[in-house]
Amino acid sequence: MARSVADWRAQKCLGEYRLPGCEVTTGCPSLSIAQAAERGAKSFILGFANSGGHLDERYLPHIIEAIESGMDVVSGLHDKLTNYPELVKKAEIAGVRLIDIRHPALRLSTGTGKKRTGKRLLTVGTDCSVGKMYTSLSLTQAMAEQGRQATFRATGQSGILVAGEGIPIDCVVADFISGAAESLSPDNDPAHWDIIEGQGSLFHPAFAGVSLGLLHGSQPDALAICHALNRSHMRGLPHVPQPSLSATINANLEAARLTNPDVYVAGIAVNTSAVKEDEATAWCRKTSDSFGLPCVDPVRHDVSVLLERL
Amino acid sequence: MARSVADWRAQKCLGEYRLPGCEVTTGCPSLSIAQAAERGAKSFILGFANSGGHLDERYLPHIIEAIESGMDVVSGLHDKLTNYPELVKKAEIAGVRLIDIRHPALRLSTGTGKKRTGKRLLTVGTDCSVGKMYTSLSLTQAMAEQGRQATFRATGQSGILVAGEGIPIDCVVADFISGAAESLSPDNDPAHWDIIEGQGSLFHPAFAGVSLGLLHGSQPDALAICHALNRSHMRGLPHVPQPSLSATINANLEAARLTNPDVYVAGIAVNTSAVKEDEATAWCRKTSDSFGLPCVDPVRHDVSVLLERL
Structure with a gap:
């Protein structure tokens, strides 16, 4: 989550605040909360989203420090900041906002399956965290560069932070x-x-229901299939193997046909960060040949080839 | 919803309260709210559950009358009774409870897909409202009559009313x-x-995500396939045709294998209320032959044949 904002809204990021033991970095300057406040930081983003979305109470003192330094606090967890009376009280005193972006405020209706005008592409994947958001943002940017009308539609906390909605x-x-x-x-x-x-x-035993409902409601004309190299099992579940690309393509096409019989695959987007550049390129070429579809790593290659079939 | 309680917990039902224009009946004696209170009714159940679960404000005066007659009010709607300050206030004064049974109070976790001990049968269907709850209750009762250990597990408001949990x-x-x-x-x-x-x-464009998540989390050893005769389209969606029984069987088996590779179909349960007895029996026999599976209407026939393959 931290990385998404740092990558896609770099101009809005002043620095990062890392706790002892944290092994990842966004590449932003390391700042204390006091330093960040001094430099004008207006928001303190909880830059993580664990499975289940629980807020560990050991983060509370840091959140309070940010509040007392005059920052809004933004969370993408299921546990709401506003459910902690202590935080609510301190935020009120400091005159700052607690923003729970994972909690939709709008009134929703059940789906209808009725066809809508305009075109839609949905990113789907072999697993969670394989680059669906990154691919979606890259494709939106590539379409804009080609002068085509395109809007990124965020469905997760990181995407919402980047898109603003x-x-x-x-x-x-x-x-x-x-x-x-x-x-x-x-x-x-x-x-x-x-x-x-x-x-x-x-194919994820915990989250497939969400994936299917999103697929049916999106009524995609095109799918981009996302995948990450060198993973041995589904995220968080060592006993569950990853599906093949062809199983992923078939299952998604079959399910998507319920609300859009003409759905097709635009191409394959692979997170190749686990291997070297030449290996990545060879893998993509081989996969492209074998499926007869464009296949690239949106970070390493030109993503616009995935637009050719649209 | 009203019918479920009337059918499965008849001994707890004193009467029904029907508004002008209501075209269905549970068969319980028709009573006014005052008459029901006089005969000792302790709960007023909102016996309906529309798609979307909205509470129409035109019901509020009746709910208030029940509250003021000293009854608890039970709702299975998404809209919570407790979100209406007027109802909360009146319930407080009358010393009765507002019970929103569709709102789970427990703290949940994400799925793991890990195998559990014991056996499980899940009812799945070609559509909503084709008899999944009725079939489940009938099967549980038939197993008890055979002296086998079985527990009905409710997943909807009507089932919860019947089961008590x-x-x-x-x-x-x-x-x-x-x-x-x-x-x-x-x-x-x-x-x-x-x-x-x-x-x-x-195959329902609005609710398939729920069906898939329930299927994966239940890890069923056996499926009972539920269907209703003479429906032309999916419930509430005239533009969406019903799937065939074989498509329903294949899609459910394929999806269920993700968390239980050994899943099988126990049989087919059909709501034949749209046709006459002999036609129903002929339909079931033909379907049974064509699929090589037991096929019965749990209302008209002996449901225990669906237990033979377990």
Whole structure:
């Protein structure tokens, strides 16, 4: 989550605050909360989102320090900041806001499956955290560079932070998953593309329901299949193997046909960070040949080839 | 919802209260709220559950009358009774409870896909409202009559009313669908069967996400396929055709294998109320032959044949 903002909204990031033991970095300057406040930081973002979205109480003192330094606090967890009376009270005194971006405020309806105008691309994946948001943002940017009308539609806390709006689809009441997805990409110009951030995977035993509801509600014309190299199992579940790319393609196409019989695959986007550049390029070329589809790493390669089939 | 309680907990039902224009009946004596109170009614159940679960404000005066007659009010809607300050105030004054059974109070976790001990049967269907709850209750009763250990596990408001407990699966936060389903049928004796009430359909554009999460979290050993005769389209969606029985069987088996590779179909349960007895029996026989599976209407026939393959 921290990295998403640092990568896609770098101009808005002043620094990062890392606790002892933290092994990752966004590359932003390391600052204490006091230093950040001094330099004018207006928001303190909880830059993590664990499975389950629980807020560990050991973070509370740091959150309080940020509040007392005059910063709004932004959280993408299921546990709401506003459920902690101590935080609410301190925020009130300091005159700052507690912003729980994973909690949709809007009133939702159940899905209808009715066809909407405009075009839609949804990123889907072999697993969670394989680059669906990154691919969606890259594709939106590439379309804009080609002068085409495109809007990134955020469905997770990181995407919402980057876009400034969206629906945290895994946090809506289960009955409304596809209805929420329908409202996220409403009727639009026939030539306009909504590039919708996918979530989870049809093959993840914890999150497949969210993925399916999002797929049905999005009614995608095109799918971008996202994958990450060298993972041995589904995220967080060592006993569950990853599905193959072809199983992922088939399952998503079959399910998507329920609300859009003409759905097709635009291409494959792979996170190749686990291997070297030449290996990555060779892997993508081989995969592209074997599926007859464009295949690139959106970080290392030109993502615009994934737009050719649209 | 009214009918479920009237059918399965008849001894607890004093009467029904029907508004002008209501075209269905539970068969219970028709009573005014005052008459019901006089005869000792302790609870006023909102006996309906529309798609979306909204509470129409035109019902409020009747709810208030029940409250003021000293009854608890039970609702299975998404809209909470406790969100209406007027109802809360009046309930407080009258010393009665507002019970929103569709709102799970428990703290949920995300699914793990880990195998649990004991056996599980899940009812799945071609559509919503095709008899999944009725079939589940019938099967549980038939198992008890055979002296086998079985527990009905409720996942919807009507089932919860009948069972007195359960998890309203379509009302949990989307991220927790399969985690909630896992917690609903925990480890048990190897010979014990949980008979889990299914929800929705993998082919319903609004609710398939709930169905899939419930399927993955339930890890069923056996599926009972539920269907209703003479429906032309999916419930509430005239533009969406119903899936075939074989598509329903294949899609559910394929999806269920993610968390239980050994899943099989126990049989087919059909709501034949739209046709006459002999036609119903002929339809079931033909379907049974064509699929090589037991096929009965749990209302008209002996449901215990669906237990033979367990």
